Amino acid sequence: MITEPTSFSAESYFATQPPPPTLEHDVERVTEWVQKQVAAGRRVVLVTSGGTTVPLELNVVRFLDNFSAGTRGATSAEYFLKAGYAVIFMHRQFSLQPFSRHYSHSTNPFLDFLEIEPSNDSSDSTPRISVTPEKRADLREVLTVYKAVQAAGTLFTLSFVTVNDYLWLLRAVSQELSVLRRKALYYLAAAVSDFFLPRQKLSVHKIQSGKGSLSIEMDQVPKILKPMVDEWTRDGYIVSFKLETDPELLIPKARIALERYGHQVVIGNDLHRRKFEVVFVSRNPDHQTNGDTEFTENWLKIDPALTHPGIEQIKEIEEDIIRELVKKHTAWIAVSPTST
Numbered sequence: 001m002i003t004e005p006t007s008f009s010a011e012s013y014f015a016t017q018p019p020p021p022t023l024e025h026d027v028e029r030v031t032e033w034v035q036k037q038v039a040a041g042r043r044v045v046l047v048t049s050g051g052t053t054v055p056l057e058l059n060v061v062r063f064l065d066n067f068s069a070g071t072r073g074a075t076s077a078e079y080f081l082k083a084g085y086a087v088i089f090m091h092r093q094f095s096l097q098p099f100s101r102h103y104s105h106s107t108n109p110f111l112d113f114l115e116i117e118p119s120n121d122s123s124d125s126t127p128r129i130s131v132t133p134e135k136r137a138d139l140r141e142v143l144t145v146y147k148a149v150q151a152a153g154t155l156f157t158l159s160f161v162t163v164n165d166y167l168w169l170l171r172a173v174s175q176e177l178s179v180l181r182r183k184a185l186y187y188l189a190a191a192v193s194d195f196f197l198p199r200q201k202l203s204v205h206k207i208q209s210g211k212g213s214l215s216i217e218m219d220q221v222p223k224i225l226k227p228m229v230d231e232w233t234r235d236g237y238i239v240s241f242k243l244e245t246d247p248e249l250l251i252p253k254a255r256i257a258l259e260r261y262g263h264q265v266v267i268g269n270d271l272h273r274r275k276f277e278v279v280f281v282s283r284n285p286d287h288q289t290n291g292d293t294e295f296t297e298n299w300l301k302i303d304p305a306l307t308h309p310g311i312e313q314i315k316e317i318e319e320d321i322i323r324e325l326v327k328k329h330t331a332w333i334a335v336s337p338t339s340t
């Protein structure tokens with residue numbers, strides 16, 4: 001049994017932590033779906049969304065989690081679909097999903113939209129269910145796009161729960177998508193746990209109480225953006241997110257990530273301002289001063305009053321984020337127009 005903290009590289013992580021039992025089946029489904037998108041000549045985006053759990057026991061009763069509801073990922077997936085992308089939506093089980101997000105959780109409960117009407121049909125007295133008139137236009141709009149996406153087969157959904165599920169799935173899906181070369185975009189909006197308990201350190205059964213406080217020493221989850229850029233994807237356009245609660249750290253940390261991992265864009269967001277402002281940080285490849293990389297920062301901001309749920313004309317910052325990214329991805333593809 002390992003007791004000392006272990007420093008995991010991505011390689012040692014995958015060599016020692018077991019894959020989720022559904023991985024093989026998921027990958028088969030992804031391969032088939034990706035082939036269809038390649039044949040249709042579509043661009044594909046992988047959207048990761050929601051938080052990851054960290055189990056504290058093998059027979060899991062307790063786990064650590066984080067705040068992410070998956071709003072950013074689910075909303076972004078819709079705007080990518082609207083922009084003509086095929087989307088792999090890799091999300092935390094039971095977090096928000098594209099389209100159904102409009103009617104799930106507590107802000108807009110679906111059952112409040114429905115009415116029971118007595119039947120006018122003398123041969124069938126079963127009461128009818130209808131949508132309240134003031135909600136019909138919105139529902140029709142969401143349903144129309146949802147049905148069109150279903151018919152086109154452009155949304156593929158996969159789910160994870162633990163950080164281990166997430167890491168295995170991310171590696172496998174990224175490798176599958178690499179056949180698309182520059183046409184693949186990776187949009188990593190999931191809030192991934194930074195610490196975990198390796199399988200070898202997990203208590204098999206429920207941790208017992210009664211002995212006072214509980215101390216747990218966790219290991220660091222390997223930073224997988226580096227192998228993702230260098231090994232799992234080929235020329236894909238990679239966008240990661242950086243969440244901070246101290247606004248002073250946002251840009252410095254985004255710059256460090258870009259230097260360290262070598263991907264294309266970090267979108268910085270502050271926990272409390274993330275619905276109405278984000279900053280795009282990227283490297284400026286043509287400009288270096290004294291060997292130092294120069295960075296470009298672009299803020300996207302919308303009026304916070306327009307983001308309140310329940311207002312007539314709600315504005316979602318993801319619309320602007322995706323518009324900006326589609327432009328950048330188009331320029332990225334144009335560098336090598338012969339890529340598949």
Ligand code: PMT
Pocket residue numbers: 048050067068069070071072073188189190191192193194221222223224225239240241242243269274
């Ligand atoms: O879901 P919402 O409630 O709408 O909230 C959205 C959000 C705030 C969670 C989202 O916008 C966001 O900022 N997501 C990333 C938060 C984060 O965990 O950042 P990080 O610094 O830990 O990770 C940086 C990036 O690397 C992330 O894109 C993450 O998905 C990825 N990562 C990190 C560690 C790791 N081991 N594997 C990863 O893939």
